[in-house]
Amino acid sequence: MAEHTGFEEFYSGTRHRLVTYLYAMTGDRAEAQDAAQEAYVRAWQRWSTVSTYDNPEAWLRNVASRLCMNHWRKARNRVAAYLRHGTGPDVDAPSENTVALIAALKRLPVADRQVITMYHLMDLSVAEVAAQTGLPVNTVKTRLSRGRRALAGLLDTDASEEYTHA
Known part of the structure; x- marks a missing residue:
């Protein structure tokens, strides 16, 4: 448990700022909360390393931003695939x-x-x-x-x- 010393304080001190930042970036509160949660999970898993950084919050913000960008890329790819292929043919009602x-x-x-x-x-x-x-x-x-x-x-x-x- 010593490897996670200080994480709870880090989380408490940064969560509001991170979610606010991500919400401003994405315009979607749920997406911001999801990205923040995933970023905190990654920080927790690497806390023994992340806690030694000069600015762990900057690392966390960077990870969360990339998660949002990946979400946008996937959404853009889905839209592109839809535009390229369209919807499937209409299916007859079952007999x-x-x-x-x-x-x-x-x-x-x-x-x-x-x-x-x-x-x-x-x-x-x-x-x-x-x-x-x-x-x-x-x-x-x-x-x-x-x-x-x-x-x-x-x-x-x-x-x-x-x-x-x-």
Whole structure:
């Protein structure tokens, strides 16, 4: 703990000035607070060295400023990528069957839903599902069978409800 001696006083004495400086630079209080927090974490990790500098606060301000600049660069790159590529093509709304299937899947226990989606939607074999989930092959087969039966019942129930409401 001796290596962090004085850090608490340093933090208390500089935090308001640093956040005010970063807020003035960025115009965004949350961004200023995030950058300040990250800069203090870095100062804490290197406190045995930073505390020996002639002006540890200048080092801290420099680190925090660079963090803000990196944030701006990333934002600028995101905007440039958006302008270059635009948004993706419009996607059609899901079909009624897809909506019904997803609703039925949500009603299954997570364990059954997991093996059904891996097997049927990701086209994994029973052995691959077993390997990825860490389950025995027979457990995967059981969950597939149980899940299919439950799905069939849920989808038949949903279909029969549609006909009674029509």
